[in-house]
Amino acid sequence: METPQLDAAGDLRHLLTLDGLGRERITTLLDAAQALRPHALGRVAAQPLAGRTVVNLFFENSTRTRSSFHLAARRLGADVLDFDVGSSSARKGESLIDTLRNLEAMGADLFVVRHSESAAVAALAAAAAPATSIVNAGDGRNAHPTQGLLDLLTIRQHKGSDFGALTVAIVGDIAHSRVARSDIHGLRALGVGTLRIAAPANLLPAERWPGVEICHDVDSALRDADVVIALRLQRERMEEGLVDSLDGYWRDWGLTPPRLRLARPDAIVMHPGPMNRGVEIDDAVADGAQSVILAQVANGVAVRMAILAQLANRTAP
Amino acid sequence: METPQLDAAGDLRHLLTLDGLGRERITTLLDAAQALRPHALGRVAAQPLAGRTVVNLFFENSTRTRSSFHLAARRLGADVLDFDVGSSSARKGESLIDTLRNLEAMGADLFVVRHSESAAVAALAAAAAPATSIVNAGDGRNAHPTQGLLDLLTIRQHKGSDFGALTVAIVGDIAHSRVARSDIHGLRALGVGTLRIAAPANLLPAERWPGVEICHDVDSALRDADVVIALRLQRERMEEGLVDSLDGYWRDWGLTPPRLRLARPDAIVMHPGPMNRGVEIDDAVADGAQSVILAQVANGVAVRMAILAQLANRTAP
Amino acid sequence: METPQLDAAGDLRHLLTLDGLGRERITTLLDAAQALRPHALGRVAAQPLAGRTVVNLFFENSTRTRSSFHLAARRLGADVLDFDVGSSSARKGESLIDTLRNLEAMGADLFVVRHSESAAVAALAAAAAPATSIVNAGDGRNAHPTQGLLDLLTIRQHKGSDFGALTVAIVGDIAHSRVARSDIHGLRALGVGTLRIAAPANLLPAERWPGVEICHDVDSALRDADVVIALRLQRERMEEGLVDSLDGYWRDWGLTPPRLRLARPDAIVMHPGPMNRGVEIDDAVADGAQSVILAQVANGVAVRMAILAQLANRTAP
Structure with missing residues (x-):
């Protein structure tokens, strides 16, 4: 698919999106x-x-x-x-x-x-x-294409370049996230095996992508995942009424050590930052052995x- | 004329004004x-x-x-x-x-x-x-002496160095404009042939300069001009009551294609930026073939x- | 004394304070x-x-x-x-x-x-x-350890490295001043002869340092001093009720030429800046022959x- 980010010779002229980049x-x-x-x-x-x-x-x-x-x-x-x-x-x-x-x-x-x-x-x-x-x-x-690329690079460094063998879970406020969209475009372009997105009902996006699984709870998204990408919860979502309370979000969607144990033992944890510790991610996960968050940076x-x-x-x- | 911007040896030490620079x-x-x-x-x-x-x-x-x-x-x-x-x-x-x-x-x-x-x-x-x-x-x-110099350089590139052969019109809020003052000083120093300034009555400056013609409407200023310099209208002039309405200013003073046709066919159009499109200048003029506004930059x-x-x-x- | 700013080999790793640096x-x-x-x-x-x-x-x-x-x-x-x-x-x-x-x-x-x-x-x-x-x-x-060091360097340049021979007076809002604390630590480390601090009662610090003299008026602090360090008065001290009025502060604590004459004739005057002229220091002192304030910078x-x-x-x- 041609995108306006290519020039007449087919070379990359702008980097606007990973969608259609190939x-x-x-x-x-x-x-x-x-x-x-x-x-x-x-x-x-x-x-x-x-x-x-x-x-x-x-x-x-x-x-x-x-x-x-x-x-x-x-x-x-x-x-x-x-x-x-x-x-x-x-x-x-x-x-x-x-x-x-x-x-x-x-x-x-x-x-x-x-x-x-x-x-x-x-x-x-x-x-x-x-x-x-x-x-x-x-x-x-x-x-947010450079975030998408750095996420792909981080995954490749830790999991190798056979993306078809990988299960990736993206968890959190997908609806408002440009990071999620660029990750989805990039992972699909590289032929990711299984890609799941999980969010509360009113934070799921309107778009659908072929082959991308929608999960309505965090546990089913994490199960046997190789890569877990936690997203930042914008605090203004609470003011907008999309999230009842930060405590409730933490209880239902927070990435804690028990939840992370649902993923594969060698799963890596990613986050685009800045993190809301205690809202979408636990300190023990953010700073744990499976975290590659600073490698992303x-x-x-x-x-x-x-x-x-x-x-x-x-x-x- | 000596100015405090020269040192004891007569060399330029500061650049404060084009007034008296020679x-x-x-x-x-x-x-x-x-x-x-x-x-x-x-x-x-x-x-x-x-x-x-x-x-x-x-x-x-x-x-x-x-x-x-x-x-x-x-x-x-x-x-x-x-x-x-x-x-x-x-x-x-x-x-x-x-x-x-x-x-x-x-x-x-x-x-x-x-x-x-x-x-x-x-x-x-x-x-x-x-x-x-x-x-x-x-x-x-x-x-604003560097703006004055860049305006002179732009004119010289397009119209040659014989400033005595040129008719220059400066149009807009002259009273509050340091650009207008530096342009006037610079153009007079280089011996400009005809220099006209045009503004609504309450935006005309209190100063007078020998040989500088005052115009009370835009058409008479533009007639047969080689160079047209449009000035930015500060929006706060309306709050100060110096301008009745932006619509009225546009109607009476806006630089439109029909008005520009009063100037010489090879006239150049200048503006110090940032432009208020639709207030002091029309898109078709700002982006037209006679515009040298980006060359100024x-x-x-x-x-x-x-x-x-x-x-x-x-x-x- | 060891401080956390040294690494295991005893080399300086951070510069956090002059306290205990030696x-x-x-x-x-x-x-x-x-x-x-x-x-x-x-x-x-x-x-x-x-x-x-x-x-x-x-x-x-x-x-x-x-x-x-x-x-x-x-x-x-x-x-x-x-x-x-x-x-x-x-x-x-x-x-x-x-x-x-x-x-x-x-x-x-x-x-x-x-x-x-x-x-x-x-x-x-x-x-x-x-x-x-x-x-x-x-x-x-x-x-504010780099301020302390630059103050020490400035004193050494003007008064030599025998700090034991020197009388130093620090005058002003000591209580809130990190500059005063770093100066005190540095001067004591270099073995300053006499060190006096002077402030209004409610701007004196709670801490006491062995050998540091407390003065309750500016005149007794300045007498025969080799070095006078004036401190900035934060204007918010007035809102906090710690200073009655800027005029009163100036009258009682301002560093004026008559007061400076109480110090040694070759005393130097320092200030960490920015200065409140007419509040803690007089123009004639700030810009006078004894001022080394720009040398500090x-x-x-x-x-x-x-x-x-x-x-x-x-x-x-």
Whole structure:
């Protein structure tokens, strides 16, 4: 399936979603990230992005993801411009697209964009100049492709590359989660064996994906799983009446050691962070031997280096 | 005319205003910016500001101008310290001058300063240590000299260097515009043929400049113009009662395609940004073939590189 | 005395406090800072921190101290990540320790931390990974060790290294001052001859230190002092009822030229900044010949370079 994130030659121009990206392109990106993994904690000797400018354009707060992209860009040698939207011309009524065009005119051609609306990043990509590449750092509940990739990389490191042999359970607020959607797209592209999503009834998504099992309780989702992905519960879900109480959520959906024992003994536990300890995950699980949550964070820098390097290479001067 | 921005040897020490700077110095700066233009979109190989620190000291929000200076400084090799005044000691009651002296004591000697009061940047310059240079990034309604220079550079690129042959119209809220004042000073210094300013009666400035024509409607200002500079309407002008309604302003002063046809067919259209589309300028004009608005933005980086390089060179260790 | 800031080999791993650090370690740090002093105003040729990431993790606003650390780190070649806590996951309920672990997982191993609670920085240090070093940039009213070191360095530069021959007076709000505590610890470690602290009764600390004289008026503290350290009066002390009025404070405790004449004629005047001119210090004193306040600021960059270089060297890859 062709997506607007490819250019006329079929090369990746933007990274907007894993939906339709295909197994081959995803595997290539994971391989590149894996090769960069040892460098993700320090600067790469060859600085492929030296003299390039990466703009962090975050219309929604996220210090963690922004920091991860910042470090990824710096370790490749790029300059990073953190464009502070809160105090910017966006407040003066300038359109997103005018903001983009201005930054392009200043010589930036790599943009990392987060926005609270699902369509906003794709709209920017559609309006971008030919030399511009845009990486979606999370748009509404639509997609968070670099999180999806770092999750795939973390699974592959721990469970090998035969995704067909794996059972993966994603548990929590699926409905509002762009992480869940990107994980689902990525796992399906790599041919995951069994994929289950589990959520309270009013936190299940309206969409259905072929072959994805819907679970209405956490126990049946966890049973014999190789990979358990716990999602963050946004506290505002309680105000919206979607969750009765945090205590009730913890009782029915919290990932505790007894529940984790339903999964395979060598199952890994993942979480995109930041965690609500005692709401969706227990300390003993978050910090336990099966947790790979900090490995996810380290892989995040490697994945972002890989994607920035690939997109920058496309438009290298 | 001597201005306090020159040092004892007559060299440029600060850039505070184009008023009195003179044709020769302005032309030298434009030539330097033009030479840097191809480098404005990426890092300069020789890094003349390597190891130097440029401080962005913005007492008034402006992500665009701050980003432009940031990129200009980085592309010359400087480190940039974005001194966030909103969360700084300025809030704790420290004076502007104490803030400056502290940053000087930390080894910074190039300051880019924006302030909402017209006299504030000159006051800082007067108090600065001998090795310090200050670039005015906009002070009250007084001056915005780098915007003036980038406007002159953009005009020269499109219309050649014989400013005496040109008719320039500046349209909009002249009274509150530091851009208009810097444009007027710069255009007069370069010997512009005809210079017209047009604004509603209560947005005309109190000052008069010899040879500058005052127009009370937009049509007479545009007639046969080579260059049209539209200014941003600050929305707070409506709250202040200076503008009856945005609709009325648009009807009487908006730069539309029919109005633009009053100008010369090869006239260029400029705007300092951010634009209020549908208030002072029509989409078809802003994005049309005569618009050089994004060229202004690109020239802004080159102009700021040129001025930073010149001032840094003066105090090179 | 052993403190948790040393590692198993007895080397400095974190800098949390000067309390118990000992004369030898302090002197070594001062010597290193003195050697870096000429470089504190520009980048060091050998970049010992190239490729390393220093995280500025400020849970309390302080643009000055953060800028000083930023410049110190950059001049050693490090990348600096200003982790903006105000807009970060800390707001989403993530614990301090999870924030630290995430940044460690991204490859950061040098943290500069400021927090409004006295125990918070030590708690982070206790939870940090083995390769991580933490510099306390001020925690509650507990400690501000780099300020203490820069004060010691400034005194040594002006008065020589025989601290036993010196009389030092610290004047102002001692009770709430982490600067006062770090100065007291440092001066006692270096064997200061006479150390006096002076404050209004309700701004005196509950602690007592052997040999430290308590003065109940400013005049008796200043008499024959070689060094006068004026402290900032937090304006909120008035709202708390600890100070009757700023005028009254100025009358009774303000450091004026007549009062300064009680000290030795060659006494130096110090202040950690930002100053409340006309509240705790007179312009004529702040800007007078005896003031070394800006020398303190310059020494601050050198001291921070020294400590970052030493800690980075410990964990150099």
